[in-house]
Amino acid sequence: MRRLYRHADWTIIQDPNICAEYSAECSEKGCEAEFSITDDQQAADSWMYDHTARTGHRRFWQTFGNAVVVGPPPGSIVAALAADRASAVEHQCKPSQPSREPARTTA
Numbered sequence: 670m671r672r673l674y675r676h677a678d679w680t681i682i683q684d685p686n687i688c689a690e691y692s693a694e695c696s697e698k699g700c701e702a703e704f705s706i707t708d709d710q711q712a713a714d715s716w717m718y719d720h721t722a723r724t725g726h727r728r729f730w731q732t733f734g735n736a737v738v739v740g741p742p743p744g745s746i747v748a749a750l751a752a753d754r755a756s757a758v759e760h761q762c763k764p765s766q767p768s769r770e771p772a773r774t775t776a
């Protein structure tokens with residue numbers, strides 16, 4: 670008996686229901702200032718400019734993170750059905766309240 674197996678193609682897309690996060694951490698020795706915000710890269714960039722203006726520190730560790738979903742590629746019938754379900758969920762990311770204080774207290 671001959672069997673035919675079909676394997677679905679998969680792709681990774683950004684989860685539209687979860688906000689992206691932008692963070693920056695001052696890398697200067699002895700400085701522990703850091704900043705994190707959701708869905709507002711410009712605010713994270715502004716924080717670094719402000720920190721440099723205030724302290725003269727110019728080196729940062731910048732991170733960006735977002736949730737992803739593994740699913741069928743766009744254009745497939747299954748993807749279209751999934752998109753219809755996803756569009757029924759109303760969700761908008763809004764910038765969080767940033768903390769401008771250092772989050773860590775130890776060196």
Ligand SMILES: [Zn+2]
Pocket residue numbers: 695696697700701702720724726
């Ligand atoms: Zn600093």
